Amino acid sequence: MKIGFIGLGIMGRPMALNLIKGGHEVTVWARRAESMQPLLTAGARAAVSPSDAAQGNELVISMVADAPDVAEVMRGVAAGAAPGLVAVDMSTIAPGAARLIGEELAAAGVDFIDAPVSGGEVGAIAGTLSIMAGGTEAGFAKAQPAFACMGKNIIHVGDSGAGQVAKAANQIMTGMGVLAVAEALAFASKNGVDGGKVREALLGGFAYSRILENHGQRMLDRNFKPGFKSWMHEKDLNIVMQTAHELGLCLPGSAATAQMFNAMVGSGYGEEDSIAVLKLLEKLSGQA
Amino acid sequence: MKVGFIGLGVMGRPMALHLQRAGHELFVWARRPQSAAGLPATLCATPAELGRYCEVVFTIITSSADVEGVALGKDGLSEGMVPGSVLIDCSTIAPDAARRIAAKLGEKGIHMLDAPVSGGGQGAIDASLAIMAGGDAAVLERVRPLLDCLGQRIVHVGPNGAGQVAKACNQMIMVAAIQASAEAMRLAAASGVDCGKVRQALAGGSAASRVLEVMGERMVRRDFSAGIEARLHHKDFGLVLAAARQSGVPVPLAAVVNQQLNALMAQGWGRDDTSSLLRVLELL
Numbered sequence: 001m002k003i004g005f006i007g008l009g010i011m012g013r014p015m016a017l018n019l020i021k022g023g024h025e026v027t028v029w030a031r032r033a034e035s036m037q038p039l040l041t042a043g044a045r046a047a048v049s050p051s052d053a054a055q056g057n058e059l060v061i062s063m064v065a066d067a068p069d070v071a072e073v074m075r076g077v078a079a080g081a082a083p084g085l086v087a088v089d090m091s092t093i094a095p096g097a098a099r100l101i102g103e104e105l106a107a108a109g110v111d112f113i114d115a116p117v118s119g120g121e122v123g124a125i126a127g128t129l130s131i132m133a134g135g136t137e138a139g140f141a142k143a144q145p146a147f148a149c150m151g152k153n154i155i156h157v158g159d160s161g162a163g164q165v166a167k168a169a170n171q172i173m174t175g176m177g178v179l180a181v182a183e184a185l186a187f188a189s190k191n192g193v194d195g196g197k198v199r200e201a202l203l204g205g206f207a208y209s210r211i212l213e214n215h216g217q218r219m220l221d222r223n224f225k226p227g228f229k230s231w232m233h234e235k236d237l238n239i240v241m242q243t244a245h246e247l248g249l250c251l252p253g254s255a256a257t258a259q260m261f262n263a264m265v266g267s268g269y270g271e272e273d274s275i276a277v278l279k280l281l282e283k284l285s286g287q288a
Numbered sequence: 289m290k291v292g293f294i295g296l297g298v299m300g301r302p303m304a305l306h307l308q309r310a311g312h313e314l315f316v317w318a319r320r321p322q323s324a325a326g327l328p329a330t331l332c333a334t335p336a337e338l339g340r341y342c343e344v345v346f347t348i349i350t351s352s353a354d355v356e357g358v359a360l361g362k363d364g365l366s367e368g369m370v371p372g373s374v375l376i377d378c379s380t381i382a383p384d385a386a387r388r389i390a391a392k393l394g395e396k397g398i399h400m401l402d403a404p405v406s407g408g409g410q411g412a413i414d415a416s417l418a419i420m421a422g423g424d425a426a427v428l429e430r431v432r433p434l435l436d437c438l439g440q441r442i443v444h445v446g447p448n449g450a451g452q453v454a455k456a457c458n459q460m461i462m463v464a465a466i467q468a469s470a471e472a473m474r475l476a477a478a479s480g481v482d483c484g485k486v487r488q489a490l491a492g493g494s495a496a497s498r499v500l501e502v503m504g505e506r507m508v509r510r511d512f513s514a515g516i517e518a519r520l521h522h523k524d525f526g527l528v529l530a531a532a533r534q535s536g537v538p539v540p541l542a543a544v545v546n547q548q549l550n551a552l553m554a555q556g557w558g559r560d561d562t563s564s565l566l567r568v569l570e571l572l
Contacts, residue, residue, distance in 0.1 A: 248554035250550045
């Protein structure tokens with residue numbers, strides 16, 4: 001399939017590479033021209049604009065930072081779109097913003113699918129991302145061959161915006177999950193008990209989670225290299241809290257968690273992995 | 289002086305009347321002209337027209353977007369107000385929105401003060417509002433006689449936006465105190481104790497506060513009809529949390545209070561008084 005790909009950051013680059021590996025004909029565009037180079041070496045064509053990245057393609061995928069960026073590149077895509085184009089945004093943005101962009105593109109005759117991912121850089125490189133999609137059945141079906149190159153667990157969650165709702169729910173779970181593991185390990189440590197042993201014991205029971213397994217180990221190793229940067233997790237939790245505010249939805253646990261992530265960014269841990277929340281707990285309890 | 293006034297709601301209407309009674313010539317604009325009915329004022333067709341007549345214009349409307357629209361939009365104040373004139377925005381909006389609007393007006397030589405108020409509808413009627421101003425100190429001194437018609441405590445907090453920061457701090461403390469009062473009233477009632485008596489006892493001690501006095505009384509009487517509509521506090525908490533986020537400052541208590549306000553909104557109590565936070569606790 002002929003695919004345009006916009007946004008070649010930590011996630012976008014390996015995702016686009018996997019599309020090329022999957023035999024698709026890929027055109028790339030990125031704001032910084034130098035980030036296109038590795039893709040061009042791998043056989044991609046360079047576009048000069050988002051509109052150019054849409055031209056002549058059946059599918060366009062974006063992977064950028066935030067809702068205003070998505071809206072901007074998608075406006076360009078709509079301008080260059082051939083009839084029947086499906087545009088897929090895999091960035092994490094607010095469900096409401098995704099729905100608005102979907103409506104705008106529908107008016108221009110472009111089928112828009114929101115399809116954020118979970119699995120981080122590791123999942124992007126391995127092609128094992130979880131992909132949660134919102135939009136029309138037909139649009140989802142058309143994007144499916146591309147999704148299959150980038151991800152494993154690919155779910156059509158519902159209508160436009162539903163993918164972003166699932167992603168926000170994912171960030172509630174992972175945000176509170178990381179904080180829960182950090183609190184459990186801080187609890188063990190303040191009690192003079194070996195956190196590594198506690199983790200091992202818990203892994204066999206109902207408290208088992210992938211976060212306890214992976215993030216827990218990295219906390220014990222005190223390896224705060226990202227992974228998933230805490231400022232990005234903070235941004236995603238802000239999407240959760242703003243959506244809850246608009247809906248009149250009471251989320252006390254998420255609210256407390258979001259404030260811890262807010263404090264992480266304020267304390268200069270923004271560029272570290274979200275497990276740096278452990279350091280914040282230690283600071284508050286005089287364990288640092 | 290020719291004074292313009294936009295936003296003739298619970299707060300704005302008595303404020304506009306105080307200015308008129310002090311001898312100023314009043315010009316008003318209202319999105320719904322009927323809200324200006326009965327006011328001794330000249331009704332203008334657009335904010336721009338009002339701006340052309342007035343040396344000083346007051347606004348007290350709901351959101352950042354509303355103020356931005358009235359000040360800078362099509363037929364907005366900036367199309368009418370002359371260089372040297374002053375916009376005093378008494379609305380509660382985001383500090384960065386206030387800074388942005390002030391900068392845009394500044395390009396045309398129009399001064400702006402962000403001057404949000406605290407004290408509620410009663411404070412507006414009694415002309416006893418607390419006014420927290422951000423902007424040029426000299427401009428504030430120029431318009432201080434007008435503000436003296438509206439309030440007793442007028443503080444110059446700092447440059448543009450500083451008034452709105454102070455208001456955000458005000459809202460954080462006030463609504464957290466309402467939540468604390470609600471929890472105390474709930475605990476008293478659940479323990480089989482007369483919460484009116486508890487409130488009375490507390491009023492004499494270290495926990496005494498205006499909130500416990502006014503909102504606590506409403507809770508005891510279970511009179512949840514609005515004093516201050518809770519939806520406005522809910523809106524303000526959106527601003528508080530956004531400002532905290534921008535500064536990377538954790539506000540754990542405000543975050544929890546915001547969730548209680550979310551629940552309050554979900555119950556459909558947004559147009560009732562914020563003392564309805566008691567009813568949210570009773571749901572659990």
